[in-house]
Amino acid sequence: MPSIGLLYPGHSAEDDFPALEARIGGDLQLPLVHTSVGEDAHRVDALLDLGGPERLAEGARVLLAEHSPDVIMWACTSGSFVFGWEGAHEQVALLEQATGLPTSSTSIAFVEACRSLDLTRVSVAASYPEDVAQEFVSYLGRGGIQVTAMGSHGIVTAAEVGTLGYAEVEAIVRGADLTGGAQAVLVPDTAMHTLEWIEPLEQAAGVPVLTANQVTIWQGLNLLGPIPHISALGTLFTRGGGD
Known part of the structure; x- marks a missing residue:
């Protein structure tokens, strides 16, 4: 195993x-x-x-x-x-x-997963403050992934992110801006519960959703x-x- x-x-x-x-x-x-x-x-x-x-x-x-x-x-x-x-x-x-x-x-x-799915344009839906989220955007750019839009939600601690339920996580994903031609939504925080919710999150977004x-x-x-x-x-x- x-x-x-x-x-x-x-x-x-x-x-x-x-x-x-x-x-x-x-x-x-x-x-x-x-x-x-x-x-x-x-x-x-x-x-x-x-x-x-x-x-x-x-x-x-x-x-x-x-x-x-x-x-x-x-x-x-x-x-x-x-x-x-x-x-x-x-x-x-x-x-x-x-x-x-x-x-x-x-x-x-995240970069390897995007490459596997041939994703080159993504929207980022981040729990982080904006300056930290921008660091992720820069990192993805070095990996050849263009971020067409970035949403930051200003949550300072991992402990607070861990308390978010499905409704809050779905709202973060639904809020991702897809107007720039994003092929997927990336949600970069292992402090966020997501593994039980991937399929409904994809249904809500209408595109693939990659979570941490x-x-x-x-x-x-x-x-x-x-x-x-x-x-x-x-x-x-x-x-x-x-x-």
């Missing part, structure tokens, strides 16, 4: 993952270790600290000792893209060197080999076959 080890900062929407594990009936293991958090804030300086090498290395040591996963995902978007394109890739390279396991992150996963927790699982599977079909996880898992 494949095992994707998740390094997850703090406490917010981590229950998304065991809930998915239970729904798919034991075909996938998603062991999760919480990485330490200095300050829970969607602010660039706090996010650079959140994704620092010492915090990630400490979490990875626990993950290896307690769970022996096949691959590792740094399950955090903002704590990777704030390092920029090169920095985000260096972040996972250091983890890979330390653990000897294939490793990626949620930010990298969704692409994190997809990329972990992509590191292991062909992407299996998992029902109710949206277009990415029906059309995005990976490499």
Whole structure:
């Protein structure tokens, strides 16, 4: 049974993952270790600290000792893209060197998922304050993904994002501006519950919806080999076959 080890900062929407594990009936293991958090804030300086090498290395040591996963995902978007394109890739390279396991992150996963679906124009529906959301826009641009519109919702803490229910998440997705020819809506925050709601969110948006927790699982599977079909996880898992 494949095992994707998740390094997850703090406490917010981590229950998304065991809930998915239970729904798919034991075909996938998603062991999760919480990485330490200095300050829970969607602010660039706090996010650079959140994704620092010492915090990630400490979490990875626990993950290896307690769970022996096949691959590792740094399950955090903002704590990777704030390092920029090169920095985000260096972040996972250091983890890979330390653990000897294939490793990626949620930010990298967003770009790989877009490429798999041949998406080049997207609308971003971000929970973050505008300055942090703009960092994600810049990161996507380095990956060849044009952001036609960006909505930011000014939520400062991951803990608050984790309290959002379906109605609030749907409103964020419905609010995405598609008038510039966006082919999909990207929702970049692993603190947001989404894994149970991908299909209704796509119905609400009228285009594919890629969420942080969704692409994190997809990329972990992509590191292991062909992407299996998992029902109710949206277009990415029906059309995005990976490499």
